[in-house]
Amino acid sequence: MACCASLTFYEAIRTMDNVTFRAEIHEQIEKAGNADILVGIPSFNNARTIGHVVRAVQAGLAKYFPDHKAVIVNSDGGSSDGTMEVVHKTSVEDFNAILLHHRVKPISKLAFSYSGIPGKGSAFRSIFEIAQRLDAKACVVVDSDLRSITPEWVELLVKPVLNGGFDYVAPLYHRHKFDGTITNSIVYPLTRTLYGKRLRQPIGGDFGFSGKLAQFYLTKDVWESDVARFGIDIWMTTTAIANGFKVAQSFLGAKIHDAKDPGADLSNMLYQVVSATFDLMENYADVWVPIRGSEPVTTFGFEYTVGLEHVNVNTARMLKLFRESLNNLREIWLDILGAGDLREVERLGALSDGEFDFPLSLWTRIIYDYAIAFHQKKLPTEHLIKSLTPLYVGKTASFILAAEQMEAAEAEAEIEKLCMEFESSKDYLATRWK
Amino acid sequence: MTEFLNLMLEPLQEVFLKFKSFLPNLLAMLVILLVGILLAKILRIIVVKLLIAVKFDSWSDRMGFTTLIRKGDVWTKPSAILGAIVFWLLAIVTLMVGLSALKVAAIDQVVGHFFGYMPRVFSASIILVVGYILAGFVSRAVLITAANSGFHYAKLLAETVRVLLAVMTLAMVMEQLKIAPNIVIAAFSIIFGGIVVALSIAFGVGGIGVAKRMIEREATETTAEEPKDEIEHI
Numbered sequence: 308m309a310c311c312a313s314l315t316f317y318e319a320i321r322t323m324d325n326v327t328f329r330a331e332i333h334e335q336i337e338k339a340g341n342a343d344i345l346v347g348i349p350s351f352n353n354a355r356t357i358g359h360v361v362r363a364v365q366a367g368l369a370k371y372f373p374d375h376k377a378v379i380v381n382s383d384g385g386s387s388d389g390t391m392e393v394v395h396k397t398s399v400e401d402f403n404a405i406l407l408h409h410r411v412k413p414i415s416k417l418a419f420s421y422s423g424i425p426g427k428g429s430a431f432r433s434i435f436e437i438a439q440r441l442d443a444k445a446c447v448v449v450d451s452d453l454r455s456i457t458p459e460w461v462e463l464l465v466k467p468v469l470n471g472g473f474d475y476v477a478p479l480y481h482r483h484k485f486d487g488t489i490t491n492s493i494v495y496p497l498t499r500t501l502y503g504k505r506l507r508q509p510i511g512g513d514f515g516f517s518g519k520l521a522q523f524y525l526t527k528d529v530w531e532s533d534v535a536r537f538g539i540d541i542w543m544t545t546t547a548i549a550n551g552f553k554v555a556q557s558f559l560g561a562k563i564h565d566a567k568d569p570g571a572d573l574s575n576m577l578y579q580v581v582s583a584t585f586d587l588m589e590n591y592a593d594v595w596v597p598i599r600g601s602e603p604v605t606t607f608g609f610e611y612t613v614g615l616e617h618v619n620v621n622t623a624r625m626l627k628l629f630r631e632s633l634n635n636l637r638e639i640w641l642d643i644l645g646a647g648d649l650r651e652v653e654r655l656g657a658l659s660d661g662e663f664d665f666p667l668s669l670w671t672r673i674i675y676d677y678a679i680a681f682h683q684k685k686l687p688t689e690h691l692i693k694s695l696t697p698l699y700v701g702k703t704a705s706f707i708l709a710a711e712q713m714e715a716a717e718a719e720a721e722i723e724k725l726c727m728e729f730e731s732s733k734d735y736l737a738t739r740w741k
Numbered sequence: 742m743t744e745f746l747n748l749m750l751e752p753l754q755e756v757f758l759k760f761k762s763f764l765p766n767l768l769a770m771l772v773i774l775l776v777g778i779l780l781a782k783i784l785r786i787i788v789v790k791l792l793i794a795v796k797f798d799s800w801s802d803r804m805g806f807t808t809l810i811r812k813g814d815v816w817t818k819p820s821a822i823l824g825a826i827v828f829w830l831l832a833i834v835t836l837m838v839g840l841s842a843l844k845v846a847a848i849d850q851v852v853g854h855f856f857g858y859m860p861r862v863f864s865a866s867i868i869l870v871v872g873y874i875l876a877g878f879v880s881r882a883v884l885i886t887a888a889n890s891g892f893h894y895a896k897l898l899a900e901t902v903r904v905l906l907a908v909m910t911l912a913m914v915m916e917q918l919k920i921a922p923n924i925v926i927a928a929f930s931i932i933f934g935g936i937v938v939a940l941s942i943a944f945g946v947g948g949i950g951v952a953k954r955m956i957e958r959e960a961t962e963t964t965a966e967e968p969k970d971e972i973e974h975i
Contacts, residue, residue: 639881686881
C-alpha cells in the first residue's frame with residue numbers, strides 16, 4: 308500500500324524567515340499547512356543508506372502514528388550521488404509484510420538542499436524552520452547513514468514528546484565497550500557533572516524534541532557560528548537542559564551506521580566535539596557553576612542485550628604516541644596542567660604497557676584544566692584542544708587495557724566511576740572558573 | 742676712536758639682532774618641548790591604563806611576548822613597556838618638531854630626513870610584530886600536528902620552522918629599514934639557502950636508516966599486517 312506523496316521542484320527561490328527555500332518547497336510547506344510529527348533527516352552523499360532510513364521512518368509513522376499528520380524532511384548538503392532522488396523514490400512497498408493494513412493520513416516528503424554554512428547545524432536549522440512553519444507538535448531527527456534504525460525508533464523518540472510531555476528525548480544505545488570513547492571519557496562525564504542530568508548519549512545524533520523546543524532553538528543566534536558546522540548535537544542537548552526543558556532518554560538498541568571516513572583525523576574530531584562543549588560552558592556558566600551532583604533522567608524503552616562486533620585496537624601504538632608526545636608537547640602541557648599534574652603524566656610515561664593505568668583523578672583534572680585554559684584563552688582554541696589528543700589517546704589506551712576482559716556492564720561501571728570522580732572534583736573547576 | 746668702537750660694536754649688535762630674531766624661535770622650541778613632553782607623559786598614562794583595562798599583560802603572557810622580554814632581562818610589565826615606547830616616540834617627535842621651530846637650515850634637513858624615515862620604521866615595526874606572532878603560531882601548529890601524528894622529531898621540526906620564519910622576518914625588516922639592503926638580501930639568501938641545503942643533506946643522510954627501516958617494515962607488513970584500530974571515538 309503506497310501512502311506517500313513525493314514532490315517536484317522549481318528553481319525559483321523564496322525566503323522564509325531567515326532560511327532560503329526554493330519556491331516549490333515554500334508552496335508545499337504552505338499547502339501542508341500544519342503537521343503533528345516532523346521527521347528530519349540531514350544528509351550529504353548518503354544515497355546508499357538513506358533509503359533504509361526513510362523506509363524505517365515511514366513504517367514507524369504508519370505503525371505507531373497512523374492517525375497523525377506527518378512530514379519527512381530531508382535537509383541535504385548538496386549531495387552529488389542522488390541522495391534526494393532516493394528519498395523521493397523510497398516508499399514501503401508492502402505494508403502487509405510489517406503487519407500494517409492502512410494509514411489514515413498520508414505522509415508528505417520534502418527534500419531540498421539547505422542554504423547557509425555547510426554543516427549538520429545548517430541542515431537542522433532548516434528542519435527547525437519547517438517545524439515552526441508547520442506548527443509541528445513533535446519532531447525527530449535521525450542520521451541518514453543508520454543501518455540499525457527500526458520503526459520502533461520513531462515511536463521511542465516521538466511518544467515521550469507527544470504523550471509524555473517531554474521536550475527533549477536523547478537516544479540510549481548499546482555500543483561496544485571500546486566505542487564512543489570521546490563520549491565516555493569526556494562529553495558524558497562533563498555534561499552530566501556540569502548540568503546535573505545523566506543523559507548517557509548527549510551527542511548521539513538521533514533526537515526527539517517538541518515543536519516548542521524547535522522554536523526556542525531558532526531564537527538563538529548561533530547559525531553563523533561553529534554550531535552551524537559541527538557541534539549541533541551537544542548544542543541541542545545542552546540548550547535543552549540548561550534552559551530547563553523536560554528531558555528524557557529512550558533505549559533504541561544498537562547503533563550501527565555506515566563506516567565512517569577512515570581518513571577522518573582524531574584530533575579534528577576531538578577539536579570539534581570538545582570546543583563545542585567548552586564553548587557552551589562559557590554561555591551557561593551561571594547555570595552550571597552552582598550545580599552539584601546529578602540525577603537520573605526518565606528512560607523509555609525496553610532494554611535488551613545486543614550482539615556487537617569485535618573491535619580491533621592497537622594499544623601499543625596508542626601508548627607510543629602518548630610517550631612520544633611527552634617530550635614534544637611538554638611546554639604546552641606545563642602551561643595548561645601545571646607542574647604537579649605534568650609530573651604525574653611524566654610518571655605515567657615511564658610505566659610499561661602492562662603497568663599503564665591512567666588515574667581517574669588525573670584525567671578529571673586534565674579535562675578541567677583544559678576547560679579553564681579554554682576559558683582563559685591561554686592558546687588559540689584549535690591548538691589548545693588538539694594538544695589534548697595524545698593525553699586522550701593515553702587515557703583511551705588505559706581504559707582498553709583495563710576493560711579488555713570485562714563484560715559490558717563492568718566496563719559501564721568503570722565509566723560510572725569516572726563520572727563520580729568528575730562530580731566529586733567539580734569544586735576544582737568551579738573555583739578556578741573566574 | 743668712534744670708528745674703532747663702531748667696528749667693535751657692529752658685530753655685537755649683529756649678534757644681538759640675530760639673537761633677538763632667534764629668541765622667539767628658541768622660545769617656541771622650548772614651549773613645544775615642554776608641551777610635547779607633558780602630552781607624551783599624559784598619553785603614556787592613558788595608554789598604560791587602557792592596556793591594563795583590556796588585559797594586555799595576560800594576552801602578552803599567552804602570546805609569549807612576556808617570555809621574550811624576560812629573556813632580554815627586562816622585568817617591566819608589557820603594558821608599561823608599550824607605554825614607555827609611546828612616550829619616547831612622542832618625545833623624539835616633539836624634539837624634532839621643536840628643532841624645526843629653530844628654523845636652522847642644517848637642522849631642518851636632519852628633521853626632514855627623520856620624518857621621511859618614520860614610515861619605514863613604522864612598517865618595519867609592524868612586519869616585526871606580525872612576523873613574530875606568525876612564527877609562533879605556525880611553529881606551534883606544526884608541533885601539535887606532527888606530535889599528534891606520532892612524529893618523533895616534532896619539536897625539532899617546529900623549531901626549524903620558527904627559525905626559518907624568524908630569519909625571513911628579520912630580512913624583511915632590515916630591507917624595509919634600508920639597512921645595507923644588498924648585503925641583507927645576499928646574507929638572507931645565503932642563510933636561508935644554507936639552512937635548506939643543510940636540512941636536505943641532514944634528512945638525506947640521516948634518513949638512510951629511516952628509509953631502510955621503512956622498506957624493511959613494508960616488507961614484513963606483507964607477511965604479518967599490523968592490526969588496524971577500529972574504535973569509533975564518537
